[in-house]
Amino acid sequence: MIVNDNGMLALKKPIIDACIKSAKKNGWSDAMGILRGTLFLEGEPLSLDMLVEKTGYSKTTVRSNMNYLENLGMVVRVVDPMGRQHRYKQHRYALETDAEAMRPVILSAARDDMRSILQALNQIEKNLEDHAEEAEKIGAVLSKTRQFYEEMDRILELMNQYTLNELIEILESKKSELSK
Numbered sequence: 001m002i003v004n005d006n007g008m009l010a011l012k013k014p015i016i017d018a019c020i021k022s023a024k025k026n027g028w029s030d031a032m033g034i035l036r037g038t039l040f041l042e043g044e045p046l047s048l049d050m051l052v053e054k055t056g057y058s059k060t061t062v063r064s065n066m067n068y069l070e071n072l073g074m075v076v077r078v079v080d081p082m083g084r085q086h087r088y089k090q091h092r093y094a095l096e097t098d099a100e101a102m103r104p105v106i107l108s109a110a111r112d113d114m115r116s117i118l119q120a121l122n123q124i125e126k127n128l129e130d131h132a133e134e135a136e137k138i139g140a141v142l143s144k145t146r147q148f149y150e151e152m153d154r155i156l157e158l159m160n161q162y163t164l165n166e167l168i169e170i171l172e173s174k175k176s177e178l179s180k
Contacts, residue, residue, distance in 0.1 A: 015040045026109065031057055032065045036074060036095070045078045045092030066093050073105040099164050107160050114153045121146050 016037030023033030038054050039046065046054070051062045069075040070093070078092045096102055121142060128135035159167060 012037065012041055028068075029065065031055070031061055032069060035062065035065050036069060039075065039093060039095045042094070045094035047090055047092050051093065069093075073101060103164060104160075107156055111153065111156050111160075114149050114156065117149050118146070118153070121149070 016034055019037035019040070020030050020033035023030060023036070034055055035051060035057070038051060048059060048062055048066070051057075051066070052059050055062065057065075066075060066077075070077055074096055075093050076096050078094055079090075124138075125135075125142060128138070162170065
């Protein structure tokens with residue numbers, strides 16, 4: 001069965017939608033989500049011109065968003081010789097699929113979120129210093145919330161110290177110990 005461009009777009013829509021949602025959550029543009037989603041399920045890296053054609057964005061928009069995604073470590077630029085008759089090489093973009101390469105990107109975003117929440121908790125506690133009655137009421141909630149975020153930050157720090165394979169091995173061996 002041959003799938004035309006509209007059919008292929010319909011097949012990719014869920015991943016493109018998920019990438020747009022992720023981009024919005026991170027404060028990025030829809031274009032960044034659409035470009036990232038477009039690279040999913042591609043059999044080969046896409047050139048700037050191919051991304052322009054597939055998304056309808058301007059070359060400037062595609063280039064700036066792809067540079068940003070590349071700087072984040074979410075895409076890689078592949079240099080592809082265009083053929084013997086050409087004297088230059090064309091850049092193509094592909095999603096980063098190496099889990100170890102993506103790990104710092106994901107951990108960094110999660111740690112930024114944890115630290116942002118912890119800073120906000122610190123600010124609330126500071127603001128409550130002059131309001132003893134309110135501080136007493138929400139002190140337990142703040143304490144419990146702080147404990148959760150500090151523990152999550154510790155987990156992320158531990159995850160940063162090991163490779164993914166080491167983490168899987170550690171967790172699976174611990175799981176085996178517990179099930180005995």
